[in-house]
Amino acid sequence: MPLEIPEVVIDRLPVYFRLLSGLQSRGVGVVSSQELGDALGVTPAQIRKDLSYFGRFGKQGRGYSVDRLAEELRLILGLDRRWKVVLVGVGRLGRAIASYRGFDPQGFDIVATYDVNPEAQSAGMDDLEVRDISRLEEDLAAQQIDIGIVAVPAGEAQAVIDRLIAGGVNSILNYAPIAAQVPPHVQVRQIDPVLALQGMTYHLRRRG
């Protein structure tokens, strides 16, 4: 693991990991970079190069052990432990996020949810309590939270993000349609379907 690893590489590792998990559950024992590339629509060289930043996981002439490579990626990505997540904003979108079954099996625990109007929003929340957002600071002080998911309206999002960061949360998954301003030590990822659609219409406009 010598040099600085490009962010684009890191963002591809979860994709590889997910594919390998699928191969594992289908009982595949060995896979080549060619096969991985075919399944993902990327070049085999890219996969080999990406993995080479982290170590030598393959066997010449054979390929990669699916179990071994999945385990290595699990460690590299920090998926060998569970992560504590809070969700702020429990409107329609927030409720969909809270009830999404995909986080738990990957090690993400939504340990608390917050809203400005906790009683109104509690309806339809399976088991999770919705806490008043005024409690955010004291709760963050009481327990280390790794990741904050923001699902409040655009107008409140920056303030919520600032409060999360002040409380020591330095990874933010932002569903609000704003370009969040954060200090350099904080990482933000944006989930934004409208931006994705607007990138597609550019191409639709010409090709058809």
Add this chain to the structure above:
Amino acid sequence: MPLEIPEVVIDRLPVYFRLLSGLQSRGVGVVSSQELGDALGVTPAQIRKDLSYFGRFGKQGRGYSVDRLAEELRLILGLDRRWKVVLVGVGRLGRAIASYRGFDPQGFDIVATYDVNPEAQSAGMDDLEVRDISRLEEDLAAQQIDIGIVAVPAGEAQAVIDRLIAGGVNSILNYAPIAAQVPPHVQVRQIDPVLALQGMTYHLRRRG
């Protein structure tokens, strides 16, 4: 507009457009690339270079007219018309997508929704009818659909995407956690919060 425009540039235009829309509604008349860059956390040079692929929209010594630049981007991105969208999969996630208020004001009309179990899923769908997915092909033949949003379980997603493409839909917004296989003329964007979280845990693991 001479040469081939990089995809990364196109993906930033919607971000610029959104910021400009906000400035417009706040009554800001003129903005510099420096100010735009400050608001978005990118360099002013990048904004100027990106815009220069499409024309000369600024005034030296002054900056950009917010109205003018917003209008130019609207045209470039094809946002001066409405786009027809179908949504396949009306489970918890699909219902949240169907009821999201952010698509309509940006020109995206969800004209139909589909599910394998339309009666069960209709509960809680405000106004939109849920049609049986077996009708997908005939409906796509009857009217040109621009974009398909896929919100079905992972196991069914590739089949749904294939059916959309066969029906002439060549832009796909995929919420299912799979790496979709599509022919070169089809564009896919992935909305995948778990991949985003897994990219973040890589960094959490080291820095803290």
Add this chain to the structure above:
DNA sequence: CCTTGTGAAATAGTTCACAGCA
């Protein structure tokens, strides 16, 4: 002055192509 638009320079990222090993 101030700020754009843009070639040129610098960086970043991808793909090639092949030595080396099972």
Add this chain to the structure above:
DNA sequence: TGCTGTGAACTATTTCACAAGG
């Protein structure tokens, strides 16, 4: 033979830096 791991070559993207215009 088949496939990895990796420098080197190539391609893409960003940033610099400055002429030119208001």
